[in-house]
Amino acid sequence: SPAVQALYAYWRPKQRGRPMPARADADPAEIRPLLPSIIVAEYVGAPARVRYRLVGTLQAYYNGLDYTGRYLDEIDWGIENEFVRLVHDTLRRTAAPVIGHYQWGFRDNVRGFAEFGAFPLSEDGTTVARCVGIDDFVPFESQLGKQR
Numbered sequence: 001s002p003a004v005q006a007l008y009a010y011w012r013p014k015q016r017g018r019p020m021p022a023r024a025d026a027d028p029a030e031i032r033p034l035l036p037s038i039i040v041a042e043y044v045g046a047p048a049r050v051r052y053r054l055v056g057t058l059q060a061y062y063n064g065l066d067y068t069g070r071y072l073d074e075i076d077w078g079i080e081n082e083f084v085r086l087v088h089d090t091l092r093r094t095a096a097p098v099i100g101h102y103q104w105g106f107r108d109n110v111r112g113f114a115e116f117g118a119f120p121l122s123e124d125g126t127t128v129a130r131c132v133g134i135d136d137f138v139p140f141e142s143q144l145g146k147q148r
Helices: 002-014 028-037 057-063 080-094 138-144
Strands: 038-044 049-055 098-106 110-121 130-136
Antiparallel strands (some): 110 130
């Protein structure tokens, strides 16, 4: 996916020899075209809960809600919650990007396909404290024959 590749190309040099960049290394103004598809999540407490700090407008549109400020365990995406939890758990355990694709029940009960990337952020260079993620919904749109 071009959007996932673009976020990775932005994230990678921000590492500067560290396993992962810090949140302060990321400047949203530098990735303005990607912002509608971006999420930023933080990991709070032990065991960690996923809290969404930023949800782009396309994320909110396709999911049918703006979940900014909400915890993953407060959102009902049905069985998809397990997949989202697995992505976050894998990212935290490996401290490495998680990239893939999925089929999802998007808004209006339309099933769609998207590619995603989730990239870890750390304040101490070791512990994953946050992630920046992106979903590329273009394949979904092309299947429907629709544009945003």
